[in-house]
Amino acid sequence: MEILVIGGGFAGVWSAAAAARVGRDHASAGARPHITLVSDSDEMVIRPRLYERDPVQMSVLLDRVLKPIGVERVHARVIDIDTAARAVTVADTMGQVRVLDYDRLVLAAGSQVLTPNIPGREFLFNIDTIAAADTLEQHVRKLASVSDAHEGRFTAVVIGAGFTGLEIATELIGRLRELAQANSAHARVILVDRSTEVGPQLGEGPRPFITSSLEQLGIEVRLGSGVSEVTDSQVRLIDGEVIAASTTVWTVGMTASPLTAMVPGDRDPIGRLIVDEYLRVPSTPDVYAAGDTAAATVEDGHVTMQSCQHATPLGKFAGYNVAADLLGLPPVPFAPNPYVTCLDLGAAGAVLTTGWDREVQMTGSEAKAFKHRINTEWIYPPVDDEAAILAQADYLYTWSLD
Numbered sequence: 001m002e003i004l005v006i007g008g009g010f011a012g013v014w015s016a017a018a019a020a021r022v023g024r025d026h027a028s029a030g031a032r033p034h035i036t037l038v039s040d041s042d043e044m045v046i047r048p049r050l051y052e053r054d055p056v057q058m059s060v061l062l063d064r065v066l067k068p069i070g071v072e073r074v075h076a077r078v079i080d081i082d083t084a085a086r087a088v089t090v091a092d093t094m095g096q097v098r099v100l101d102y103d104r105l106v107l108a109a110g111s112q113v114l115t116p117n118i119p120g121r122e123f124l125f126n127i128d129t130i131a132a133a134d135t136l137e138q139h140v141r142k143l144a145s146v147s148d149a150h151e152g153r154f155t156a157v158v159i160g161a162g163f164t165g166l167e168i169a170t171e172l173i174g175r176l177r178e179l180a181q182a183n184s185a186h187a188r189v190i191l192v193d194r195s196t197e198v199g200p201q202l203g204e205g206p207r208p209f210i211t212s213s214l215e216q217l218g219i220e221v222r223l224g225s226g227v228s229e230v231t232d233s234q235v236r237l238i239d240g241e242v243i244a245a246s247t248t249v250w251t252v253g254m255t256a257s258p259l260t261a262m263v264p265g266d267r268d269p270i271g272r273l274i275v276d277e278y279l280r281v282p283s284t285p286d287v288y289a290a291g292d293t294a295a296a297t298v299e300d301g302h303v304t305m306q307s308c309q310h311a312t313p314l315g316k317f318a319g320y321n322v323a324a325d326l327l328g329l330p331p332v333p334f335a336p337n338p339y340v341t342c343l344d345l346g347a348a349g350a351v352l353t354t355g356w357d358r359e360v361q362m363t364g365s366e367a368k369a370f371k372h373r374i375n376t377e378w379i380y381p382p383v384d385d386e387a388a389i390l391a392q393a394d395y396l397y398t399w400s401l402d
């Protein structure tokens with residue numbers, strides 16, 4: 001009995017751990033499913049932290065989670081999924097190609113930001129991966145040594161006033177101000193969005209606090225606008241405004257992994273596989289999807305978000321169900337914890353909301369302390385400890401908010 005998990009992010013790691021837990025609890029040692037996790041990285045990347053300083057530190061070695069629970073890891077890139085043959089083709093770091101067979105597959109290959117096809121797109125930074133976030137980090141550090149003559153030296157334009165755009169914009173203004181003050185210069189951050197509101201998908205609840213935070217931090221906003229061209233020293237907006245800026249960060253347009261297109265099934269507009277209540281792809285029932293590759297319908301018809309908060313339980317339920325399926329146990333329908341968002345707003349603190357209507361529960365430094373605990377404790381898996389990892393792999397596990 002072979003379970004194959006594609007992806008070593010929140011969804012993939014917790015799928016593998018939850019499947020291992022089912023094996024431990026419901027089968028004798030010899031009858032447990034064999035679990036393999038294939039990822040193109042040795043690390044589980046803590047993506048929600050990539051807007052922070054020193055992004056290269058935001059990862060956990062996969063072996064510290066997978067080895068203690070007996071999950072085999074393959075470091076390779078998946079290049080093909082053949083659901084009819086139940087076979088996944090991978091290429092390792094040396095380019096060697098091999099085929100991994102499976103009885104049940106969990107696709108948890110995540111998402112990626114799509115940069116636009118505009119002149120100068122090569123000058124756009126993003127914070128989608130550790131490598132991309134570190135490129136931005138190194139660029140920001142070097143700004144202190146760039147020639148004084150450049151007008152936009154300490155100016156950043158952030159495209160997208162959604163969750164990621166707001167977090168990086170409010171982080172960057174602090175970083176740039178530090179550098180600018182040391183050089184007797186002025187720092188600017190300009191947030192650009194096609195929408196007529198900041199945080200277009202965050203709703204009415206947190207907007208007043210977000211808006212006042214942007215004002216407090218001196219972040220300029222250009223709404224109903226977009227970018228038409230970028231160079232290494234300026235940005236042209238669609239209304240013709242030209243902003244001198246050394247740094248332009250793109251945060252818009254998350255799309256599911258292209259591997260989703262290799263699984264027969266219905267997909268939503270951002271490419272996610274539409275799954276049933278057990279997280280199976282209905283037309284390909286040997287395949288389950290979790291995390292940013294899956295669109296699951298939850299409370300009152302809401303669809304899961306591409307978020308760590310949903311990727312983690314999606315992973316646990318998918319892992320449970322895939323192992324249960326092989327062992328003849330009844331599947332459990334997906335039910336996440338109540339929906340919460342916590343948006344970091346740099347020196348202005350943070351805003352915590354609950355529910356799909358995003359009712360504000362906490363703001364400012366109190367919410368910032370909550371965000372700090374999310375980012376430094378709650379989203380990390382336990383390491384080097386089989387009992388702790390398997391305990392947290394329970395789909396009923398909830399964080400203690402004490």
Ligand SMILES: Cc1cc2nc3c(=O)[nH]c(=O)nc-3n(C[C@H](O)[C@H](O)[C@H](O)COP(=O)(O)OP(=O)(O)OC[C@H]3O[C@@H](n4cnc5c(N)ncnc54)[C@H](O)[C@@H]3O)c2cc1C
Nearest residue numbers: 007008009010011040047048078110291292306307308309
């Ligand atoms: C800057 C930023 C801030 C965010 N902030 C928040 C937040 O505050 N709260 C929140 O809930 N969410 C946040 N998110 C979203 C959250 O990080 C994602 O929803 C979450 O990481 C999804 O988990 P996942 O396991 O589905 O995918 P990922 O974490 O993307 O993991 C995918 C895995 O698949 C692997 N993979 C991909 N393709 C292949 C392939 N072809 N072959 C082999 N392996 C492959 C990758 O290496 C990776 O290990 C943020 C995201 C970003 C980028």
